[in-house]
Amino acid sequence: MKAKAFDIRLFKRILKYTKPYKTVFYGVIAAAILLAVFASLRPFLLKQTIDHYIKPHDQNGLLFYITLMGIVLLLEGIFQFFFVFWANLLGQNIIKDIRTKLFKHMLSFRMKYFDNAPVGQLVTRSVSDIEQIARIFSQGLFMIISDLLKMLACLIIMFYMNWKLTWIVIAAMPILVYITRIFQRKMQVAFEEVRNQVANLNTFVQERVTGMKIVQLFNREEIEHEKFKEINQKHNVAWIKTILYNSIFFPIADIISSLTLGFVVLYGGFHILDGDKFTTFGDLFSYTMFIGMLFNPLRQIADKFNEMQMGMIAANRVFDILDTQEDVQQTGTIKAKHFAGNISFKDVRFSYIKDEEVLKGISLEVKSGETIAIVGSTGAGKSTIINLLNRFYEIDSGTIAIDNQNINDFTLSSLRTQIAVVLQDVFLFADTIYNNITLNNDAISREQVIAAAKKIGVHDFIMNLPKGYDYNVKERGVMLSSGQRQLIAFLRAYVSNPSILILDEATSSIDTYSEELIQRATETITKDRTSIVIAHRLATIVNADKIIVMHKGQIVESGTHHELVNKADGYYKNLYDSQFSEAI
Known part of the structure; x- marks a missing residue:
């Protein structure tokens, strides 16, 4: 079954595994909110420092704001630690539970299932696919939430500081969003192909290593080597597609970000030269930071969404096995203690x-x-x-x-x-x-x-x-x-x-x-x-x-x-x- 671009039912099913770890889950959310607040405060404090203390040569005020920025930066670092640690901890606990459940489920399968299922594929599902599910939380979901919160906080402060410059930034964002969406769709297809080729590669290697004696007895080393090269080449091509899409997307995103910054500096600079008090040097300095804080997460959200999508595809494969009803019917209630043997x-x-x-x-x-x-x-x-x-x-x-x-x-x-x-x-x-x-x-x-x-x-x-x-x-x-x-x-x-x-x-x-x-x-x-x-x-x-x-x-x-x-x-x-x- 092919995974959708974003399967909400599948996502809800994954989230059910967070229930035993609610404290950690809400802790990550809280850390993400605080990170957004502290991250967006830094450019604002920089503006205040430049406009109200550096320009007027107020040394005491400058020292105070520098100290304040240091405290904000320290708090941001502390909550960044808790955010990353708890997100990864949650992901690892969840895959521990899923892997245990999957292995127990496979132990109950009839022999008929193992007659038809390649061992290498089952190993892939039980190890690398489940490991990928952890990245939904460590590199996907919470990173996206954190980035969106940071962007929202930045936009609120930017509108408060200078709504004219902010509209220039906002005007460029739909272009980047559109390009990001195209990139995400292409990467989804590419990553699904990567997972298929990984499973094929694991199955082939597992079978040949297990049957190495037969390979060597019948002098099939060269034949198996050629077959491996063919499968490995398909795996290589699948990964190169992802590299190609990344190589195209990120330079375009950088160009859009740089052009936006250029328009902001140009527009704001002319207004400052014309004596417009609404725009200050502090605005220009802070907007150089704000644009990076808006555009970098926006372009990286595509990459993080792909991490999440790979985890969703992997989860879909794992749940396919969990949903397989190949277990031996255990309707019996009599506990056999000893048979006479008839x-x-x-x-x-x-x-x-x-x-x-x-x-x-x-x-x-x-x-x-x-x-x-x-x-x-x-x-x-x-x-x-x-x-x-x-x-x-x-x-x-x-x-x-x-x-x-x-x-x-x-x-x-x-x-x-x-x-x-x-x-x-x-x-x-x-x-x-x-x-x-x-x-x-x-x-x-x-x-x-x-x-x-x-x-x-x-x-x-x-x-x-x-x-x-x-x-x-x-x-x-x-x-x-x-x-x-x-x-x-x-x-x-x-x-x-x-x-x-x-x-x-x-x-x-x-x-x-x-x-x-x-x-x-x-x-x-x-x-x-x-x-x-x-x-x-x-x-x-x-x-x-x-x-x-x-x-x-x-x-x-x-x-x-x-x-x-x-x-x-x-x-x-x-x-x-x-x-x-x-x-x-």
Whole structure:
């Protein structure tokens, strides 16, 4: 959605975030008013000094007014400090609240949302776009208010001093306002393009850095470099447009300001030479200051309005995410404390993309304490079953129940607490092994982790690493092998003491040594616990209580390994013969 030149509804929505900080908000307004008063007093005091004390050679009066101007200048500096500090403080507090709200909102999204949303774009929205919102207050709104108040105060004093000279100044102001408006419109379009290109650049860089191994393995460095140059060039062009508009506008504004000053000096000078007492030397001196105080804010208001507009555009993007209703429906009220582990799928249908069913009326039963294996070719729907059980996605129709209770009736957090999943692609955070195991859950002590590690046979492997459980595995666990990451994932699942365990291709792509450890760990953590295994390794399939064979979103066979392998021309037998016979 494209932002308007000034979207009042959007602006009101942003202002709602100032409510917890009303004291600071009104403090900034008060400081802006006092700044306007003290700033406009300086030229007036200069006029009085020149006309009434310098010209008549009144030394005592001159000293008094110089002291008075010093006091006014000091007060202006003090309130300038409070104005800038409070405006920035308010902006930072507001974006802190918005960023927290945005992150919490994204945590509730269904996996479907993240399937379609580029990670780099979400990072841009959460970091740089939100940071830009702060500039609405630090560089935009309050600066504009302060400048307008200063201009109003100056005009009042100027009319009081010399209304003839003031009309000359006012006559030039509409020209500058008109040029400023054109500049603002051009800059709005340019800044929106800049934000788009920043998001594209962040998305591209994030994806290539994450997938650097693939880039280098397939020798795509030059290709990706050229693509980056193209995206970077578009980003560069977008910024150059803003530079061009600034380069045109500010010299024109300076010329108008200088011409206005020239007319004031010319007109006032002739009147002084003609002996007109209404115009004085003090007027000319003070008007040189007044014109700068009127025209500089007027031309800078365009720049500050653009800062505000960039913040509005950024806020519009952030609110688009906040308004996205992709969260998992949390209508359940039952808090799952512990499951016996009876799982039931009844005529479950599901599609990631509308009208393209991945599961076509799946029905299956898993009894408490059973270990079942799900096998099938890629795309058969094996992992989808796991995703639906955890409610990462919502089913199209049918029911999924645990212990005869629809999973939608459970609170989402308690449901997922009772289900542990070990994935093939283990994700580890850039943190210690201990924190990656507990995921910073204070309820799990180090003693519990060590005891669990010893029980499943991974304690020695961890202690052989530098710093043991305090070893930092770096981003995505790059300091560990794939097998070691799998062992950490097994331990992570085990210490959570789940009612139901899911192993999704968790024993693939590992070395022989790690396989032996994982096999031992598998036997330990699946004992007396309902377990679902997306099968890959032969030993896991053979030992399962029941094997479910899937093909194109349907269950085509089920039974024990012995039953299925002896079924002539069966799906499992063909799959077994083609994929597993060499492993025996």
